[in-house]
Amino acid sequence: MQIHASLEGPEIHAYILPSYDEHLNHEVAPSDQRLQYLTGFTGTKAFAAITQKGAALWVESRYLQQADGELDCDWELFRVNDSITIADWLDDQLHPDKRVGADPHLVPHYLWVKWENHLKDKFLVLTKINNNLIDLIWGEERPESLNMTIQVWERSYAGEKWEDKILELRQKLYYHKCDAMIVTSLTEIAYLLNVRGRDIPYTPVVKSYLIVSHQDIFFYVDRLKMTLGLNWHLRTDCFNEMCVKIKEYHQVWSDMRTYSQIWKRVLVPARCVQEPGASEAIFSAFPLKIIYEHISPVILMRAQKNSVEQDGMRTAHVRDGAAICEAISNLEMRFFTEQWTEEKIKFEVERSRLSQNHAKGLSMRTVVAYGEHSSYPYYISSNVTDVEVTDQSFLVIESGGQYYEGTTDVSRTFLFGQPTPEMKQSYTMVLAGILRLAHLKFPSNLRLSEVDALVRSPIWESMSDYPQATGHGIGSYNAVEEPPISVAYGQESHFHFKEGYFFSSESGYYKPGEYGVRLKNVLEVKDTQRGHPSGATFLAFHDVTLVPYEPKLIDGTLLSALEKRWLNEYNAKIRELVGDELKRQGNMQAFYWMMNKTRHIREYLPEEEYRAATGTGNRSRAFLTIIVPAILLGLTVFGSFLRWLL
Incomplete structure (x- = not known):
């Protein structure tokens, strides 16, 4: 070699x-x-x-x-x-x-x-x-570096001027008694300056560094990417503390050495969930005595979306729902007349998404996993692993898009043949966890790991589990995985949900070597305006993802009447919002497909039908699907109340 x-x-x-x-x-x-x-x-x-x-x-x-x-x-x-x-x-x-x-x-x-x-x-x-x-x-x-011009992310999408974000960051630096901060995360720079780019796949960011002190803002970037509009946006022609000074990308290293002789304390980003913090080279550029290693203040600023960003995220998910409806309706219509593989289906899903209004790209590698591949929780399809897709097993599709208004991330499981009772049971267990979390109301001081148990409880009832985290934060026309939120039991975190946070809710069931089921929605955190005895407020989750579930895979006897009502309400929301979008696009094939997939489910069965459908054993299971989550949720809230008392 x-x-x-x-x-x-x-x-x-x-x-x-x-x-x-x-x-x-x-x-x-x-x-x-x-x-x-x-x-x-x-x-x-x-x-x-x-x-x-x-x-x-x-x-x-x-x-x-x-x-x-x-x-x-x-x-x-x-x-x-x-x-x-x-x-x-x-x-x-x-x-x-x-x-x-x-x-x-x-x-x-x-x-x-x-x-x-x-x-x-x-x-x-x-x-x-x-x-x-x-x-x-x-x-x-070696390929040439990309010289894509930088895009201004307008205030009509960002909801806040970049100058206000810099002022807030400086206040936090003052609180930490720091003279400056080196921002190395491209997603944080994009957020702070209200700019977007195309320098790396799946995330609309610009390869750059940013130094913010109380007197200066230095933006280190390839000058060839600058435009007149960007110079005006960043106020590069003035010389006060709210004007951005443009420097060449590589100059950051000499400037760090120079300013380290002046600054008495500089904030260098530490690791935080998905963010790895700064590199060893960044740490080595400063004398150890002036380094203040701390989680970047930008992380918490960015996680709590303002009202404009919240509206944008909802709009993006309506368009994304229309894209998935178009892709899968086309797939179902042509499934038995063409030969399909994982890679061919991936192309169809990506094509439908990129054709949507304001679509700017994908937010992640599209995962298409069929049969045995779907039983691997972390499988990534490629030309090397590609297989034919038939109607004999589950097909898992996990994908996401970047839109001017927001970022999406969704997983759905499909079957083009007829399901076995075991398949329906597996799918319904996963769906039950997703429904329960989406309708949870909880005190704002609830631990993230405590939320996780509610989603996993139906899977635990079958003495199984899934290895991945239940959820992570998601950006607004930014990274598909965004700290500080990471929902996983056994994972200690001192962060809590706040109004305006968006995060993914994911559940799965995997039968090794045979098949897997995975469902994922993006949820929005909202304030209920009600107080908790501990002094905290009650928060609630709301579904933002609007993609139909597969009705033929749902065993209604394993869902409570309340869970079926939640499902019907979710389907009605899809019909209203995604239905209007599909009709606006003139895509009636996808519209009728969506209407069929969101048909009403009976919340109560007559006693005779229920007995015939369930039998004694399944009645016990149906009973457990109501009692176990209630006990778990009660223990969770009671635990939060005890911590308040103590």
Whole structure:
């Protein structure tokens, strides 16, 4: 392998390469796809380690099958968080006291410290290599950086002037007694300055850095991306504390060294849920004594959407619902006259979404998983893993879009044949959890992990579980995964829901090697204007996603009358909002398909029908679907009340 030639110097005996770029994005621009160039692996969140003797790659579970097909025989393949870590593998490859190199620009500070300690335990030394070895090898073959012009995100969509956001950030810096902050997250810069771009896939951001002090705002970006409209928007022609000074992208490094001689305390972003914080290179640019490592204040500012953003998110989801109705109605109409594969269906879903008004792109890699693939919770479809789709098993589609008004993320499960009773039971259990969470009213001091139990309870009743988190925050024409919200039991978090937050609600059931069911909606957090005895307020969730469920997969005997009423109300909302949008578009095929999928479900069965449909065992299950969630919710609220008393 060519990279071995770069390891022959006296200093470095191994090299670690993450799939991140300098801003620690998971999805990166073609010019930053270093790991893909080295290994051939096209997934994300991966790490490679190379020595003179061998090479290894660590990927997430969902990418194992894909990586196995894309790597050649030179590579060993491991799963992230497996028993064999990078340090373990390097210990087997190297003698003690050898140096392991890595580019500090591509490694989060927290991860660098972790690697450093693990390698130290193996008597190995982690060393900073600022000149990236892959870039040296890549040479002229490396793709050119994209020079897409920056788009102003108008106030009619943002709902707030960027100047007001900067003032709020400065107030928070004053509270933390900091002279300045270095903003490294592209999604935070996009939010603060009300700008959007196309520099990386799936997230409308601009590759840049931002330094905000009490006197200055420095925007480090390729000047070729600037326009007259953007200069006017950012007030670049004036010289007071509310004018943005434009500097070349690479100048941030010399400026950090210069200002570190002036500032007494600078806020450097720490890790927060999905955000990895700043890179090791950023931390190394400042003297340790002036660094204040703290969660970026922008995270909490951005999470709570203003009224304009809230309206925009609802509008985006109406359009997105119309897109899914169009795609699946076309698929059903043509299913038995054409041959379909996962990749072909993916193309159809993406085409329908991108044809919508104000659609700006996808928000994530579209997941289309059929049959056994649907039983893998983290499966990502690709040309390597593509299979034919028939009417014999479940088809899971997880996808999302970027619109001027907002960002979407939705999962639905389909079946084009006839379901077995087991299939209907599996689907209905997942649906029950989604319905219960969408109608939860709760005190604002409720822990995130306590919300999780309500969604999982129907799955737990079958002595099963799903491995992924139940929910995460979502941006407004920004990142599809946005901190600080992450809903997962067993995960400690000191964050709470607030009015104006949007987050995904996801549930799943996976029968290993056979099939899987996954449903996901985006929920909005609203204030009920009612007080809780603890002094907190009562909040409520409202569905924003407007995509029909599959009625033939729903076993009504496993839902309570209240849950069926909730489902009917949800269907009525789809008929009203998505129906109007489809008629406005003149898409009557999708309209009639949607009307059929949202037909009314009887909330109560006559006693004779109920007995015939359920039998004694299923009556007990139906009883449990009402009692168990009530007990869980009661315990949750009671626990919050006890914490208030104590």
